[in-house]
Amino acid sequence: MALQSSMRWRYLKEGLFFGLVRLSAFVITAALGGLLFYIIFNGLGAISWDFLTLAPTDSMTKGGIMPAILGTVYLTLGAIAIALPLGIVSAIYLTEYARQGPLVRVIRIGVNCLAGVPSIVFGLFGLGLFVVFLQFGSCILSGALTLGILILPTIIGASEEALKGVPQTFREASLALGVSKWQTIYRIVLPSALPGILTGSILGIGRAAGETAPIMFTAAAFFTAKLPSSIFDEVMALPFHVYVLATAGTHIEATRPIQFGTVLVLVGLVLVVDLIAIIIRSTIRKRKRW
């Protein structure tokens, strides 16, 4: 009898615990789902072919957001193009070449701190270095560089984890065949780590596309109907456009649908880019199985 009641108590505890775990999973999903639903519900009405392909008109209360979409695409791609190679190379240095010691520890702490720096600080840094000091001006290049630095820690961190995840036996097998260290990294280690590195860059893409503060002073224009013709042109960008419409516009209430529509486009854009990265990742994974 005593045994039975103690078992019952255990089952009760187990049930309670599982309930809590399920609840937290549900809360997280619900929060995300709610957010998406809210955006879609409010923004879907604004979406139309014209909205996606035309420039804003009538003091940005009508028309589309084409320049902002293009601007965000350019800025995000630019940031990835800058941060991905730099981040991967840094991670290779940190995991494969650098002697593990105080120096590497300091670098690693530095990278982690960089990840925690508020994005407005990156914005000011970009303004100081790229816009003013290097005289690039407020343009795609400055914005992409600033966003690139912003997502660098994410990419370094993910790349390091991915490189560390490659079995040591692969490196040994290759080196024991009289293959040089660089060739071993290039031919064996990097291909095996690529899926993990791509996961990191997916996170980076999301962040680069969505950040407002870093591009506010470095790349984003309040309004420009003309599409950029070079990397030294200022562009509109989706997050900044929302910010502008919601805080500084002349008809804040009247442009609510446009704001939601813009947010929806931004979320959709990030989703599409993520999807592409995920597809690339899974094809690589299928090819390289161990």
Added chain:
Amino acid sequence: MEDNRVIKTKDVNFYYGKFRALTDISMDFEKNRVTALIGPSGCGKSTLLRLLNRMNDLIDGTRVEGEVLFEGMNIYDPDVDPVEIRRRIGMVFQKPNPFPKSIFNNITYGPRLAGLSDRVELEALAEQSLKQAVLWDEVKDILGQSAMMLSGGQQQRLCIARALAMKPDVLLMDEPTSALDPISTAKIEELIQDLKRQYTIIIVTHNMQQAARISDRTGFFYIGKLIEYSATEKIFTRPDIKQTEDYITGRFG
């Protein structure tokens, strides 16, 4: 006078940081012979093996004293390129470690990066290496498939074939059968017997029957020291030193 000794170590000491893993090892390894290194776990036999093709270089904080002479040249000389050494002294590891590539690409990976690019030559080399490793008949129709699909024993023979494709002079084997079943083990032991006609083989093993079966000479290690080194037959029948006898008869270990 022809020197039969391919590798000689002279008073080799090896340190992991402050820990001395090997003490005053002086040992000769003869050409076309199988030399077995035996001893309890942590006795330094694998460390010594990895010292012979500079694989210990990969570990931070290690230090070597003394000389390791390969054909009369000290491989720890600052001018010596470890990559070149590893091409001449191949290695097979404890756990089969094929690359996540096709069987063909596993074999040709090393030679290709060493500069061989002719497709016909590469194919001939792959066939020859796989035949040497007695794997050809099992894989000749599936060369394009992933090496990861092979069984453990096949993978290990693939790793041997991969090492042989570099045409090394010496083959180091670090407990090559410890992760394999008895049938695969028997195949690999047979293979080692064939290979010694062309190669010098140094093998670390925990399995004393294996050492007795396949080796010509055996070295017994204990706590970083070479306790006894002589003909395998002698070691296993009338060892000079009590510790050796105790170990091979299973009285300690």
